[in-house]
Structure formats: structure tokens, C-alpha cells
Amino acid sequence: MQTAQHIIRNYRRRRITLALSLAVLTFLATLGVRFLTIRSVNLQRVDEYGSYAVATMENLLSPHDELGLRVAPLVGKPCNAVQGELRQYVARARTLRAISLIKNGILYCSSVFGNRAVPVNMLEPTLPSRHASLQLSVDNSLLKGSPVLVKWTSVGDSGLDGAMQVINIALLTQLMSASEMPWVVRTALNVGDNHLVYGSNALGFPPPGTDDKETQFHSARQPFSISLIGPSASTLAVQRLPSQVPLALLLALLIGYMAWQASASRMSFSREITLGIARGEFEIWCQPLVHAQTHACTGVELLLRWNNPRQGWISPDIFIPLAEQENLIVPLTRYVIDRTIKHIDIFPASSDFHIGINVAADHFRNGLILNDLKRYWFACRPSQRLMLELTEREDLQHLDPQVFRQLRALGVRLAIDDFGTGRSSLAWLEMLKPDVLKIDKSFTAAIGTDSVNSRVISMIIELGQRLGITLVAEGVETALQEEYLRRQQVQILQGWLFARPMPPGEFPAWLERHQRLSTPGQTRV
Incomplete structure (x- = not known):
């Protein structure tokens, strides 16, 4: 059997697990979304800057295309x-x-x-050429060793004539915007196989760092490309993730708290009981009561059992108090009454045979029990007599005696269960006038072993006899207890000496066997 502490811990553990899981998932999801967002922004910034750099260079070079066309007619004319x-x-x-x-x-x-009279290929090995070209080279005339752009405009079909423009690349790069940190660390101009890094005075392309990535943007109008070198978009996004932790943590705590609150009703014992009722997981068992003198079976007490498919067997000592705390004891009692009617045919069809059902005090308030009995019990017109058992441990003194009078008028018997362990006063007993007092099994167990409790049970028996109330002794397990109770004129006995609680389907066979073997003083199980 599960313990109450174990069940409550299990539900609390599941709620904590759910809340923590959702909080962790929210935390990771928030960081993941922020990572993707920042990464997308990084890619967009690089694309924007690359497009801007290419457009700027194209705009700077386009006048040189026009200039080449103007100068071309001068080729062949005297230099002076x-x-x-x-x-x-x-x-x-x-x-x-x-x-x-x-x-x-x-x-x-x-x-x-x-x-001058200098072979052009001594200055630029690739010239002359039949086609217009753009080359990244080194100045060999004015500022020797400085990088320059050489723009060649071919004239005629021979491929030996043309105009050559030497463009000041240093000034050209100064007119471009500087690299946009941190997305772009270096910007390089690529023409053919030569490269010039922005801000450098020498041709060459140093290798990117281990975390750097090169992205090229090609011009559609000029034979060059721009390389942007810098950390990858993912690397930059990861570097910025720590700044996103407070937001992710705040959302995680919020979602975790909402999950904890939302699961209070869905992942709780009250929901488990509600599911159990809806799915018919509760079973009614019956324990026979026998006449002390004749051993004839005079009735049964119906007990509730719960084989929870999610938790296993749960003791009534656990789920009944929890159901009372969660205000679910009334629906459970309705469930018992309904199931009792469905099994009514297995019990002797006699008004001398009673069926005892435990009912909580809350069920008597505002006459609720009257409405439920009319709806479930009396609508089926059973031959057996109904006995409602209230435990003395509950506060019974605030109940309306009028409800009990109406029940008695309908033929319902009233019993006080576990008598001797609660707080009933003699005045209240006289006003309520219960039909039956059920002596708690703790007093029955004390017969012959505990002198104090033995005297208490004698006082209870004497009280019941003076008030004219039928006495039922619970928990009879030995022949010594049976003999003592019979001598004390206790009318009805209940306990393992006669029968253990059993499923309703086993009761007819037990009753037949009991009637066949019934003799006073004989032990039956």
C-alpha cells in the first residue's frame, strides 16, 4: 500500500519536475531564439556592408570607364x-x-x-591586351612599391595599342568606409589574383584567424570583388549570449511558476480521485455482520478499495482523509451508493438485511444526503434496509436533527461508527437517537488484555443498553472476544473471525457456506 506521505511526495516531485523541465526548456529556447535572431542580424549586417562596399567601389571606378573612352582617341597622336x-x-x-x-x-x-619609350610589359607584364582590364599592381614609376589600380583601355584590333590609367588605390580605399566592427574586422579588395587589405600599403592577403570567416561580394559591373573578414555570425551570436541570460532566466522563472500553479489542480491527489471516480477505478468490498447469538448474517458494511493503475493499491486510511480535505468525499459516497445499487441483487432481498454505507458529516448539511438517496437509492426500490454510518471523530453536533428525522421516516437506519474514540456528548446522543452504536475495534482488541479499555467497553455497552441502542462490535478476531461480547449482550459482531472484507461477487458463496456451517462459538473465516 502507498503511504500518504509517499503519494504526496510523488505528486509534488512530478509538479517540481514539470515546472523545472518547462523552466529549463524555456531558458534554452529563449537563448536559442536569441541566438538565431542575433545570428540573423549579424548576417544581415555583413550583407549590407558588403553590398555597400561593392556599390561604393563601383561608383568610384565608373568615371574611369568614361575617361578611358575619352582618352582612347588620343592614342597614336604626338605626346607634345x-x-x-x-x-x-x-x-x-x-x-x-x-x-x-x-x-x-x-x-x-x-x-x-x-x-617616353618604355615597353609597357616592363611595367605591367600582362599588358598590352586586346581586352579592357583592371589590375591590382605596384607602382614602378612615381611612388615605387605603393599599390595601384591599373585600368587598361584597348584601342584597335591589334591588341598593342591602348591607354593605361594608374589609379591611386590608397586614396580610393580612403574614400570607402572603414570596416564595421565587430561584424567585419578587415576589408580586402580583390582584383585577379592580387589582394589589398583596407588600410594596408602592400599587396597580400594575410590568412584569417581561426574564428574568422571570409565572405566575398562580387561586382556585377567591374572585375573585382570585396572580401569581408571577421568572426562568423554564429561566433558573434555566442559571444553575445551571456547578455541574454537575464531575459532567458526571467522567462524561465515565469513559465516555471505558471506551470507550478497550473499543475496544482491537474497533478494533485484531488485530480487523481476525480479521475478514479470517472474511470470507475474504485471498488466496493463488503464485510458481513453476524448476530451474536445465532451467527445469522444480518447485513454487510460496504468498504471502498482503490487499485490505482498509476499508483498501485492505496489504503482507505490514505485516500478517505485526503478526499475529505479536497471536498471530494461526497462524490465518493455517491459513487459507493451507485455501485451498491448495481450489485444489489447479490444481497438477500429482505428488509431484515441491512447494507451499511459510511457517510461523511458534510453530506448531511443542507439535506444533501436526502436528495442523493432519493435519486440513487429509493429510485430503485431495494428490499434491503439502508444504514448510514457516521464516524464519531467528525463534528456531528452542528448537524440538523431534522435531516435525521426525515431519514428515519424514510426507513433509513443511522449508526455512529468508531464509538468511544470521538467527542459525542450524551445529550447529543439522546437528541440524535442513533439506531446503532459501533464499538471501535481498539476496544474490542483490549478484551482480556487491557483492563482500562476493557472497563471502557463495558461502560459503552451499558450506555447503549440504557439508551436502547443496538450495539455492533467491530474488529472481532478471537473466540475469547466473541464469547465476552455475547455474554455482555452485544447484539451484532463484525470482524475477521467471521469474514474478511471481500469483493461483492464472492459474497453469495460466503453466505451459502456460512449458513451451512453456522453454529454458535465456531470460528469462521
Whole structure:
């Protein structure tokens, strides 16, 4: 059997587990959502910055496309005739360092040096070329060793003539916005196989750090790309997660508290009892009562048993007090009355045979028991007589005697259960006038062993006889107790000496066997 403490601890443990589980899940889910949100923002910021960097570079280079077309007609003309015009173009362009004209692969005119005769491939190995191109290179003329962008505009079909613009890449990168921390640590311009990191004066591309990630954005209008190097979006999101812990913890505590409150009714013993009633998990057992002189079976007391499929067998000493605390004892009593009617045919159909049902004092308030009996018991017109048993441990003195008079008028007998252990006064007993006093088994057990309790049971017997109340002794287990009670003129006996509580289906066989073997003084089980 489960103990009350074990059952309550089990329900409390389940509530705590549920509340903690939901709190932990909420905490993790909040951090997970915040992680994904921050990661998405990081990706968006990198995309926005990359698109901005490419657009800025395209806008800075687009004037050089137009300039190449203007300079192309000057290729082949004498340098003295065009050098002034070339210098004017350079002066007007903020990012332009020099313009050179190439004829048959020879750089013959420069906006800076004037007439020259230098093979262009000595300055730029990939030139001349049939196609326009953009190259990231190193200046070999003015600021030697400094990075420059070389823009080639091809003239004619030979591929040996063209105009070459030397663009000041340092000034160009200064016109771009600086890297956007912490999403972007470094920005690099990629042209062909060469790279220039923003803020650097030398070509090259240092390897990214272990936690860094490179994201490239290609231009659709110019032959270059922008590389953004920085921590991955996930790494940055993880770094920011500690700042999200207070919010996650607050939501976790809120959800955990709400789960604890919500589960108070759904994960409680009261809900378990309600489920047990709805699913028919409770069983009624019966324990026979026999006449002390003839041993004839005069009735049965119905007892409630609960084989809970979730908790196992639960003792009535546990679930009855808990049902009383949760105000569920009245529904349980209705359940017993209803099940009794369904098994009524197994009991002798005689008005001399009574069926005892334990009823709580709350059931008598406002005449509630009258309504329930009319609905369940009297509607079926049973031949057996009903006896309602109230335990003396309850506060009976505040009940309305009028209810008891109405019950007695309907033929219902009233019994005080566990008499001698409670707080009934003689005046109240005289006013209530119960039909039966049931002597508590603790006094029966004291017969022959406890002189004090033996005297108490003698006083109870004498009281019942003076008031003209039928006496029932509970817990009779030995022949010595039976003999003593019979000599004291106790009318009805109940206990394991005659029969243990049994399922209703076993009662007819027991009754037949008992009637066949019944003789005064003989032990029966």
C-alpha cells in the first residue's frame, strides 16, 4: 500500500519536475531564439556592408570607364600635342595618379613624364591586351612599391595599342568606409589574383584567424570583388549570449511558476480521485455482520478499495482523509451508493438485511444526503434496509436533527461508527437517537488484555443498553472476544473471525457456506 506521505511526495516531485523541465526548456529556447535572431542580424549586417562596399567601389571606378573612352582617341597622336590634355584629366580626377598612351606595346607618352619609350610589359607584364582590364599592381614609376589600380583601355584590333590609367588605390580605399566592427574586422579588395587589405600599403592577403570567416561580394559591373573578414555570425551570436541570460532566466522563472500553479489542480491527489471516480477505478468490498447469538448474517458494511493503475493499491486510511480535505468525499459516497445499487441483487432481498454505507458529516448539511438517496437509492426500490454510518471523530453536533428525522421516516437506519474514540456528548446522543452504536475495534482488541479499555467497553455497552441502542462490535478476531461480547449482550459482531472484507461477487458463496456451517462459538473465516 502507498503511504500518504509517499503519494504526496510523488505528486509534488512530478509538479517540481514539470515546472523545472518547462523552466529549463524555456531558458534554452529563449537563448536559442536569441541566438538565431542575433545570428540573423549579424548576417544581415555583413550583407549590407558588403553590398555597400561593392556599390561604393563601383561608383568610384565608373568615371574611369568614361575617361578611358575619352582618352582612347588620343592614342597614336604626338605626346607634345596631347600631354597637356592628359594632365588636365589627371587634375580633374581625384583618384587618378597618371595616364599613359601605348602604341605598338611601347609606352610613348605619360601625363607625368611626357615623352617616353618604355615597353609597357616592363611595367605591367600582362599588358598590352586586346581586352579592357583592371589590375591590382605596384607602382614602378612615381611612388615605387605603393599599390595601384591599373585600368587598361584597348584601342584597335591589334591588341598593342591602348591607354593605361594608374589609379591611386590608397586614396580610393580612403574614400570607402572603414570596416564595421565587430561584424567585419578587415576589408580586402580583390582584383585577379592580387589582394589589398583596407588600410594596408602592400599587396597580400594575410590568412584569417581561426574564428574568422571570409565572405566575398562580387561586382556585377567591374572585375573585382570585396572580401569581408571577421568572426562568423554564429561566433558573434555566442559571444553575445551571456547578455541574454537575464531575459532567458526571467522567462524561465515565469513559465516555471505558471506551470507550478497550473499543475496544482491537474497533478494533485484531488485530480487523481476525480479521475478514479470517472474511470470507475474504485471498488466496493463488503464485510458481513453476524448476530451474536445465532451467527445469522444480518447485513454487510460496504468498504471502498482503490487499485490505482498509476499508483498501485492505496489504503482507505490514505485516500478517505485526503478526499475529505479536497471536498471530494461526497462524490465518493455517491459513487459507493451507485455501485451498491448495481450489485444489489447479490444481497438477500429482505428488509431484515441491512447494507451499511459510511457517510461523511458534510453530506448531511443542507439535506444533501436526502436528495442523493432519493435519486440513487429509493429510485430503485431495494428490499434491503439502508444504514448510514457516521464516524464519531467528525463534528456531528452542528448537524440538523431534522435531516435525521426525515431519514428515519424514510426507513433509513443511522449508526455512529468508531464509538468511544470521538467527542459525542450524551445529550447529543439522546437528541440524535442513533439506531446503532459501533464499538471501535481498539476496544474490542483490549478484551482480556487491557483492563482500562476493557472497563471502557463495558461502560459503552451499558450506555447503549440504557439508551436502547443496538450495539455492533467491530474488529472481532478471537473466540475469547466473541464469547465476552455475547455474554455482555452485544447484539451484532463484525470482524475477521467471521469474514474478511471481500469483493461483492464472492459474497453469495460466503453466505451459502456460512449458513451451512453456522453454529454458535465456531470460528469462521
